Amino acid sequence: MNRGRTLNIQMVFLVFYIMISSGVLTGVFFLFLFAIGILPIPRLAPILYPLVALLVSSIIGTSISAVASERVLKPLNQLIKATKVVATGDFSVRVEEINGHSEVGNLIKNFNHMVEELGSIEMFRNGFINDFSHEFKTPIVSIRGFAKQLQNDNLSPEKRKEYTDIIISESERLANMSANVLLLNKFENQQIITNKTEYELDEQIRDCVILLEKQWSKKNIEINLDLEPIKIYSNQEMLSHLFINLIENAIKYTNDNGHISICCHEAVDGIQFKISDDGNGMDENTKKRIFDKFFQGDKSHAVKGNGLGLSIVKRIVELCKGDIVVESEISKGTTFIVKLPKS
Template identity: 45%
Template structure:
């Protein structure tokens, strides 16, 4: 507020100073005309001299001079505004690469910095929007094409029972994948539309996390993964079904990216009124670029799409925790696995 008030005061002083300078220049020009006319004998400086015609003419000349001076002087303080207006037109046309560099006064310099930051954010949003559409199309198109292709093979060719079962299994698996993707998209859309968290209950957070681990047993037992569990008993007031999705997604990712016969470390403790949950895997890890975008919709570090997933789990985790006034962070280095850390208030306020 103080900074905004200071800007308003400076702009007022700038405008007042401009008007004052304009008046001084106009009066000086008018006086110069009168003195010039007196010296050349065009008018008499004696008392009672007939001055009305000349004063009328000099007044018109003064107005013309003042208007001309104001036109040229106003061009300089308004130049930054014209630059800004031109840049805004460029942005409205979809050019987010435009940058402005205003150095004087200080307020215009800060304005240009804010404008450039805005265009960078818009460029990032536009790139994300484009990637979102491409990834969304890919994730839906791939199983549909697969289902259509194998269905045509089943219809058009004489296949033995073994091949038919194989193709049917593929169709069933792709249908399951498409169904899960649709359900996840709808779930994420529903969660993102929430502004107020309701249906809070008191429950054991440590017990909920243990249940999530057991629900994923078919996946981690298949890879012979061990768990190193260090969880304190923590009670929490929260939306139980939503929070369960957080642990399911994080633990499922840990299992997915861990190697066979690997180990996943899970910990839970209280810290300053927050439940702090950590899950550490022994996977391939992530570089800084992947970590930067890992919570964006449809973003996948594995661009080859060899790893099963749709890039919606972590955005869902982030949004659910935001509704609980919590947060999630990741620490990772390529080749050293990843650690996800969740902090969430236990009192539900």
């Protein structure tokens, strides 16, 4: 039985209770008047007493209804006032919850939870706008500054090349950030996975490692692979974004001459992909926010990035109905564990 129907039944019982209470109290009232002799037992004008009884019953019923409605409808009136406040964009309002497991109590509880979630979304939206504006503004300011320097006729060839390289680097950063924002927006608006095919997952992971060879070779990082032959039925392009982002993230935060291990094998409940590095690791606060948009654990921004890669990874895992866990300790490295269904 749904909650709306249950609420209707409760209202029926309330009205029935008021009617019975009114009738009983009216009967007791008349019996009392008969008993003490104020009213004679009706023999003449029999229609008179029913009319008086109806009037008395109406007065008693109205009084009981007024008291009951005040008690029953008070939380609903508070809820109506709160919804008007929420409609103005204020998500700080809360309705006082009532004890018990009534439908009105559940309604108020769910309303408070909804407003809390809306407040979190609003804070997240404002934070996203601020972070995006900052990340977008920084390279533009840098490009503009070095472009002005290039207009100096007395600039040496070495400095001119240095400034040109910086402009190219910042332009690539803007392009990558724009591409990642569009990609993340695409995945966030997507609810189901399309274009599924069956393919060799282990070969896909090897291809992703090879694609990033220039980056890990530059830092002389040793890559250790332990991949079982696994077939998966999924969107190959989508999972490529997942593996590339995780591997690239491990390369960024692994020191020169470091080690990265990548393993993938079939588990009882699906497929488990695990990537570990021996980098600097993360503290607890960073671990909690690692999947937030534009969040970067490296406050100095010494490592290139825009804080969107792991947000994309998280969304892809959600679309795949999988799970991702991060394990990390300061100075001991980081491990990402991804569990995916086979299909």
